[in-house]
Amino acid sequence: MAEKIGKDNIKEEKPGTPKESQAGEEQAKGPQTVAPGGKAMPFLFLGIGIFFFYQSLLLHQKDPTLDGYATFPLLITGIIILLALVDIWQNRKIPTENQGKSLGEKIKNGVRYLLPTDTLIMVVFVFVYLAALELGLGFVISSTAFLFISMCYLIPKKMVKNGIYTAVIMVAIYAIFKILFQVYLP
Amino acid sequence: MGAILSYLFTPFTDPLMLVAVAAGTCAGVYVGAIPGLTGTMAVSLLVSLTFGWNTHVALAAMIGVFCGAVYGGSRSAILLNIPGAPAAVATVFDGYPLAQKGKAGMAIGITTTQSVVGGIIGVLVLAIFTPAVSKLSVSFGPMDYFLLSVMGLLMIGTLGNTSMVKGLLPAALGILIGRVGQDSISGVARFTFGNTYLLAGVSSVVAMIGLYGVSESFAQLKTRNFPVVKQDVKKVVPAFGTVKKYLKLTVKSSLIGSVIGALPGAGGSVAALLTYDQAKRTTKNPEVPFGEGAIEGLVAPESANNAAVGGAFIPMLTLGVPGDAVTAVIMGALTIHGLRPGPLMMAEQPDLFYIIVSLLLLSNVFLLVFGLTGIRLFAKFVEIPKGRLIPIIIILSVTGAFAINHMLYDIFWMIGFGLLGYVLKKYGYPVSPMVLGIILGNLIETNFRRALVSFRGVGGCIRSIFTRPITLILFLIIVYAIVSQTRWYKKAIQSFREKRAKK
Secondary structure, eight states, X not given: OOOOXXXXXXXXXXXXXXXXXXXHHHHHHSOSSBOTTTTHHHHXXXXXXXXXXXXHHHHHHHOOOTTSTTHHHHHHHHHHHHHHHHHHHHHTTSOBTTTTOOHHHHHHHHHHHHSOHXXXXXXXXXXXXXXXXXXXXXXXXXXXXXXXXXXXXXXXXXXXXXXXXXXXXXXXXXXXIIIISOOOOO | OHHHHHHHHHXXXXXXXXXXXXXXXHHHHHHHHSTTOOHHHHHHHHHHHTTTSOHXXXXXXXXXXXXXXXXXXXXXXXXXXXXXXXXXXXXXXXXXXXXXXXXXXXXXXXXXXXXHHHHHHHHHHHHHHHHHHHHHHHTOOHHHHHHHHHXXXXXXXXXXXXXXXXXXXXXXXXXXXXXXXEOTTTXXXXXXXXXXXXXXXXXXXHXXXXXXXXXXXXXXXXXXXXXXXXXXXXXXXXXXXXHHHTHHHHHHHHHHHHHHHTSTTTHHHHHHXXXXXXXXXXXXXXXXXXXXXXXXXHHHHHHHHHHHHHHHHXXXXXXXXXXXXXXXXXXXXXXXXXOOOSXXXXXXXXXXXXXXHHHHHHHHHHHHHHHTSSHHHHHHHHTSOHHHHHHHHHHHHHHHHHHHHOOHHHHHHHHHHHHHHHHHHHTTOOSHHHHHHHHHHHHHHHHHHHHXXXXXXXXXXXXXXXXXXXXXXXXXXXXXXXXXXXXXXXXXXXXXXXXXXXX
16 A cells, blocks of 8 residues: 555454554554564564764764764754654554564564565565575576565465466566666576 | 747757667666666776766656656555665555565556656756745755754654554664764764774665665565465556546645755655655545555655756856765766856756756656556566565665675675664564665764764754744654654543644
């Protein structure tokens, strides 16, 4: 779905299945529950803010002038830290789906929420595709393999149609980018 | 007067110029519609291709591509949830939900007509109000640019139903990400950790493709078995009554867009976001809520970003300062052809100004034609089953990310942003503020530092808020944007409305 700002745009797959996405959806609106792992997000922002605030301090030591190159990063990382603390404060009373569970279970639920099987497999496919590009297999071979294998995983039993789609898309991309606009392909 | 009219009619009577502007507009629409290909890239290519051409014909092609590309970005925004250009970043908010409801045809039809109307208004502002708008843009100081960019970020961070903090955190993170690389003023490397690739910083287009395209692809995996939504493309051209219904909003957004476009560096993206926010705050009882397919959510940004095109020519032609990246390239092209845009242009080369006005007008006419064609073909793309569409979008995103700088690292960054965007969406953090933070971060920082130098410190900057009218107005808008999101304010407004209803 579009950027329904603040709303998780994932609908439940079929009636009766756990509404995993609902917590994320609810969280943005001023929610009743926080999704598994949701309370860790502001801490992640806080960690990023603190790390880069320290890096900005190191820069500031080299150039302590107000209009120097370190002032603005200090300011913006300070703002991130402040906003993250406010987010932690706002979230403190909201119950989470992981209420009362052990740390191990919380982590497991969080990972399962973020990376259900299909998403995990597609992420793995993407990383293998990137590795193939990096290793020099070439855009045409890597992309063709990625397209075909992904389509066959997501829509099994229609391999011929998947193959036709793969061929058409690859030809179209090659024609538009390489021939028409003379853009280099990876 | 006779001379002015003859300059204005020159493009209409020169078949080569007519063909060049038509071909440029058509090419621009499709370039803009493909994520990763930008109008700036296309115009840059044209500079070398048209080197030996007649100057006016070369200019016609470039202007056509410029106008077409700004509009074209809305196509992929509506159909794929990936803005084809930064100026289309606000179009995804309501354009994509419309496509998901099977109304992609209607959405594209409306964006086309509104873009044309906005573009024509931008040209009229250019033709009639150039001296006044030029004066206004000159009076904008660094503090004003800083506040304008902060205002844009605040507005996007407070859009939608999310809490203000959840909207501002990604924005601040986006600004921080934009600081990676060489500082634009001192040249010092920041946050590169010794990696030479990071010296160039993070491309906002790469971030945009990842945060919108790839993250959405991962998010859509859950619903891939849902039946495909058939797109209704029977009625694409909006009824005259529909265009008339939104005319007031179109004119208002276009005027704002023209002025914002005239501010060097501000551009179509700022214009689109500000007018989207303005439309959201001022539209009472929209038929569909904003963010779920509100027509007003398409009308405002699309008319504004095309009006900004005309506005971008104002500082270029009158001050010799480009309004945005594309006009910077066009300025370079004009210089190569022996022309000098700037303060003396109206006296030394008056024909150039009026020919540009005419070419912009012609380009908008062709935009209406080309914008309303090919919609069925584009809409069919969205009807591809998600199990096939998702890998296709990922491949297009990879190609688009690589096309910018021809570096594999950009693809890795793009995928990284895609995963980050996916995680943010899962936990209710919007990604648009992050994209805007990356786009506007440099403008904010540069003007922040210039303001500190101009006004000799923080105290001077604060004093300038109360001594300069433009600065005061911008500051008050920012204060209102923050206060209006607080619980206290919302309660106060609600009780005021209840008291008024009782009376």
